[in-house]
Amino acid sequence: MNRLLVIAHVLGSMLMVFSATFALPFAWSIAVGDDAYPSFLAASVGCLFAGALLWLATRRYRRELEPRDGCLLVVLGWLTMSLAGAVPLLLEIPGLSFTDAYFEAVAGLTTTGATILTDLDRLPQSVNVWRHAMQWYGGMGIIVMAVAILPLLGVGGMQLFRNEMPGPMKENRLTPRITQTAKYLWLVYTGLTVACIVALHWAGLDWFESVCHAFSAMSLGGFSTRDASIAGIESAAVEAVLTVFMLIAVLNFSTHFVALRERSLLAYWRDPEAPAVWGLLIGSGLALGVYLHWTGEYSNLVVSLRHAMFNTVSIGTTTGFVSQDYAAWPLFAPLWLLFLACVGSSAGSTGGGIKMIRSLILIRQARRELTRMVHPRAIAPLTLNGQIVDNRIIFSVLGYMLLWGLTQLALAMILLGAGEDFLTAVSAAVATVNNVGPALGRYGPTSNYAAMSDFETWLLAFAMLAGRLELLTFFVIFTPAFWRR
Numbered sequence: 001m002n003r004l005l006v007i008a009h010v011l012g013s014m015l016m017v018f019s020a021t022f023a024l025p026f027a028w029s030i031a032v033g034d035d036a037y038p039s040f041l042a043a044s045v046g047c048l049f050a051g052a053l054l055w056l057a058t059r060r061y062r063r064e065l066e067p068r069d070g071c072l073l074v075v076l077g078w079l080t081m082s083l084a085g086a087v088p089l090l091l092e093i094p095g096l097s098f099t100d101a102y103f104e105a106v107a108g109l110t111t112t113g114a115t116i117l118t119d120l121d122r123l124p125q126s127v128n129v130w131r132h133a134m135q136w137y138g139g140m141g142i143i144v145m146a147v148a149i150l151p152l153l154g155v156g157g158m159q160l161f162r163n164e165m166p167g168p169m170k171e172n173r174l175t176p177r178i179t180q181t182a183k184y185l186w187l188v189y190t191g192l193t194v195a196c197i198v199a200l201h202w203a204g205l206d207w208f209e210s211v212c213h214a215f216s217a218m219s220l221g222g223f224s225t226r227d228a229s230i231a232g233i234e235s236a237a238v239e240a241v242l243t244v245f246m247l248i249a250v251l252n253f254s255t256h257f258v259a260l261r262e263r264s265l266l267a268y269w270r271d272p273e274a275p276a277v278w279g280l281l282i283g284s285g286l287a288l289g290v291y292l293h294w295t296g297e298y299s300n301l302v303v304s305l306r307h308a309m310f311n312t313v314s315i316g317t318t319t320g321f322v323s324q325d326y327a328a329w330p331l332f333a334p335l336w337l338l339f340l341a342c343v344g345s346s347a348g349s350t351g352g353g354i355k356m357i358r359s360l361i362l363i364r365q366a367r368r369e370l371t372r373m374v375h376p377r378a379i380a381p382l383t384l385n386g387q388i389v390d391n392r393i394i395f396s397v398l399g400y401m402l403l404w405g406l407t408q409l410a411l412a413m414i415l416l417g418a419g420e421d422f423l424t425a426v427s428a429a430v431a432t433v434n435n436v437g438p439a440l441g442r443y444g445p446t447s448n449y450a451a452m453s454d455f456e457t458w459l460l461a462f463a464m465l466a467g468r469l470e471l472l473t474f475f476v477i478f479t480p481a482f483w484r485r
């Protein structure tokens with residue numbers, strides 16, 4: 001019980017911090033006069049009041065978090081903040097159920113972008129700004145942002161950081177203090193977002209759509225202000241800008257920070273993931289462009305390369321923007337895009353999936369096992385960029401991959417049992433666990449998730465959350481060992 005009270009104390013602090021995130025849509029609503037500001041004010045005040053009440057009621061139990069506390073706090077934090085994020089949607093969108101509002105908030109904060117809303121073009125501007133802002137906050141992680149502030153309230157942040165940051169190699173710090181690390185990551189993230197906003201405005205979007213799509217691009221979230229997504233804009237310049245910034249956002253933000261600090265691009269070459277990620281995504285885009293032209297999907301090679309490259313980068317980075325109905329392409333193409341979404345993001349980026357670092361470790365481990373079959377007594381340590389990878393990390397990756405596969409298999413089987421067709425069930429499981437957004441079949445790139453039953457909506461909401469927290473952090477709280485003293 002004491003552990004839960006300790007966690008409740010920190011959760012109260014996090015809710016008070018989160019209440020400030022409503023300031024942006026509140027100010028936007030007043031600026032454009034769309035009359036939605038009372039909803040954001042009510043959500044902010046309610047979040048602040050609930051957080052303060054929880055913090056005051058449990059202040060006697062303040063202490064440093066243990067590792068298992070961090071896991072539970074991360075899960076409860078995302079569940080609670082998704083609840084707070086759903087409040088303005090409930091208040092401002094007529095006829096929206098609590099289930100659908102919660103799903104939309106989870107899709108935003110987890111940067112999945114699997115929307116259930118229609119008539120996005122008619123929503124109040126501030127509501128659309130809030131949808132995209134949730135993705136932007138969730139991109140680097142609400143909890144990573146909080147670790148820069150919670151120490152001021154007497155709470156250490158290292159356990160939160162370890163459980164929130166994606167990828168298997170979480171121990172490396174950019175600075176001696178975790179709060180400095182979080183602040184520097186946010187500075188890089190914010191600076192790149194501002195650059196993206198300016199570039200999109202230069203490409204022809206107004207400031208409203210520039211802000212919203214920049215938030216989506218840098219968070220690799222994929223929400224749009226239009227039902228047709230990027231297809232509704234029909235601008236090669238906008239697609240080019242978004243492609244560049246998605247390719248930036250898919251890399252480890254620590255690498256961006258190191259490159260800026262050293263004022264050298266060599267940091268990207270030293271990163272074991274960056275060349276692999278860019279090589280896979282750009283190479284796949286070029287190859288698919290040639291393939292689509294060869295199959296007669298597009299008569300013009302330049303047009304074929306344009307659409308193939310944008311949608312490959314968008315889906316492969318788990319963003320989910322759509323400029324074409326790629327589900328209508330030859331089946332190999334959309335299936336390849338879903339595969340890229342599983343492996344195409346770097347650890348420490350805002351993307352989903354298993355992360356490229358795990359793919360590289362698995363490939364090298366398979367090669368090491370083949371070497372051992374030929375030379376049983378050979379000493380062949382697994383290395384990345386000349387550094388030996390600890391066996392503990394290798395075992396963690398293998399365990400994660402088993403859980404990753406079983407989770408998607410179980411989700412697909414449940415969706416099949418709920419009446420979905422095979423392509424829809426499998427692709428929806430992949431799209432939500434890997435935080436992609438668009439699936440295939442009923443939930444393909446030209447539709448959304450509005451047709452789901454309430455049961456499927458809650459199921460996939462938790463799938464998005466589990467995927468965003470990289471499964472292990474989420475599922476460990478359901479093990480008996482977690483609750484033993």
